Amino acid sequence: MNLFAALLLRDLGQMFGGGRRGATLLPVLFFIAVAMLYPFAVGPAPELLARTGGGVIWVAALLASILPLDRLLQSDVERGFFDQLYLRGISEELVVTVRLLAHWLSFGPPLMVAAIPAAALLGINGQTLRTVELGLLAGTPGLAAIGLIIAALTVGMRGGAALSGLLLIPLAVPLLVFGAGALSTGGDSGIALTAAISLLLVAITPFAGGAAIRAARES
Amino acid sequence: MHGFANPARFLRIARWLTPALLVAGLALTAGSLAWGLFAAPAERLQGDTVRIVFIHVPSAWLGMGGWTAIAVASLVELVWRHPLAAIAARATAVPGAVFAAICLASGSIWGRPAWGTWWVWDGRLTSMLVLLFLYLGYIALAQASDREGASSRIVAIFGLVGAVNIPIIHFSVLWWNSLHQPPSLTTGGSAMAAEFLIPLAVATLGFSFIFGGVVLARMRAILADVQAEARLRRRALED
Numbered sequence: 001m002n003l004f005a006a007l008l009l010r011d012l013g014q015m016f017g018g019g020r021r022g023a024t025l026l027p028v029l030f031f032i033a034v035a036m037l038y039p040f041a042v043g044p045a046p047e048l049l050a051r052t053g054g055g056v057i058w059v060a061a062l063l064a065s066i067l068p069l070d071r072l073l074q075s076d077v078e079r080g081f082f083d084q085l086y087l088r089g090i091s092e093e094l095v096v097t098v099r100l101l102a103h104w105l106s107f108g109p110p111l112m113v114a115a116i117p118a119a120a121l122l123g124i125n126g127q128t129l130r131t132v133e134l135g136l137l138a139g140t141p142g143l144a145a146i147g148l149i150i151a152a153l154t155v156g157m158r159g160g161a162a163l164s165g166l167l168l169i170p171l172a173v174p175l176l177v178f179g180a181g182a183l184s185t186g187g188d189s190g191i192a193l194t195a196a197i198s199l200l201l202v203a204i205t206p207f208a209g210g211a212a213i214r215a216a217r218e219s
Numbered sequence: 220m221h222g223f224a225n226p227a228r229f230l231r232i233a234r235w236l237t238p239a240l241l242v243a244g245l246a247l248t249a250g251s252l253a254w255g256l257f258a259a260p261a262e263r264l265q266g267d268t269v270r271i272v273f274i275h276v277p278s279a280w281l282g283m284g285g286w287t288a289i290a291v292a293s294l295v296e297l298v299w300r301h302p303l304a305a306i307a308a309r310a311t312a313v314p315g316a317v318f319a320a321i322c323l324a325s326g327s328i329w330g331r332p333a334w335g336t337w338w339v340w341d342g343r344l345t346s347m348l349v350l351l352f353l354y355l356g357y358i359a360l361a362q363a364s365d366r367e368g369a370s371s372r373i374v375a376i377f378g379l380v381g382a383v384n385i386p387i388i389h390f391s392v393l394w395w396n397s398l399h400q401p402p403s404l405t406t407g408g409s410a411m412a413a414e415f416l417i418p419l420a421v422a423t424l425g426f427s428f429i430f431g432g433v434v435l436a437r438m439r440a441i442l443a444d445v446q447a448e449a450r451l452r453r454r455a456l457e458d
Contacts, residue, residue, distance in 0.1 A: 149376075149380055153360065153373050153376060153377055154360070154363070156367060156369065157363045157364065157366075157367050157369065158363075158366075158367065159363065160363075163356075163359055163360065163363055166352070166355065166356045166359055167356040167359075167360060167377065169352065170349045170350075170352040170353045170356060170384075170388070171353075171380070171381070171384050171388075173349050173388050173391065173392065174384070174387045174388055174391035174392075177391040177392060177394070178391060181394075193391075197387060197391075200383075200387070204380065204383060208376055208379070208380050211297070211372070211376050212372075212373055212376050215369075215370040215372035215373050215376065216369065216370065216373065218370050218372070
């Protein structure tokens, strides 16, 4: 447990304090920028924006989740951070679990906060905003999990960012379907299904990500 | 299982099996398509347009079956480190993507007379479109990992992650929106008349043979590439 906390504090320090602060802040700014861009494209009619705004927030969240991926593991692999832990007999699965929690903390809650000004820009009412926030709470762990798996798979590959996007988007479709679908059905069943998919993705991430980091070491 | 781990033994069999599968597949496909186009009757509601089913349905099955093959090969590679499994998985991706694309194109052409539009955001079409993107992502990842000299196990992990996700994608998209007719053929039985069913079965067999032949041909090409690379390296060392 001490090890878990130490690793988590170290990862969070890297994400919020160290050289990677930009990687934490940029997705949030990008997310708001997309929400700002949409009314320029379809016109400022309030009823259209209010009807489609929730979906736009979901698309913006999905796109924003691609941005931090190429730096999520890269520097630690280059500096041999994972090799050091491996030599001390700490399993990759544990390291990836901690990284997933840290990645979600640096990605999910900031996005949920940023969804409030984005909702104001798009003229979304309070009821819809509540569904969006609950959906993001249920869905961002899944987005973070897919992102971490893909970051582990593409670590060290040139052109990783475009590749990450191509790999992430199809896998994220169910989260978008249920998360944004909860907006049109208005019920909580869509959010429950989003949470279910997130849980499954979170459950496979330590094993897929750990195996990917091991495979990258072997090559 | 490791009997075929020796590429020489695999190549000895693949050498005659590849043309045999391709010729048999082309003959069966041509025969069944001729049967379906000229001999089978027009359907009561959809008329002659239904004949596209003989291309649409086998390519849909093979498009989905292709990822199943990738998943099995990926598992074999990760668990038993079988040397040919990685090559088999890579060789399956391109024909799988092509059949998924054929399924989408033929479905789109069928949709024009049947639904009055080239594309509808229907659940089963959309799920095939997402599958096509998964294939393209897999191919891009395989090429990037070859270029960077990364471990082929990376690609196998993505194959398995995709296999876990495909059922979720399929059912989520179905729930999202469905206009497509429900499957006529399930393991429980068939809602299709025999005069359609038999040419469809033959066409599926023919398409599958072509698929297998293409996979074997691509595996031989990849193996030949590896051998050529090794030979060049040996020659460079000798000089």
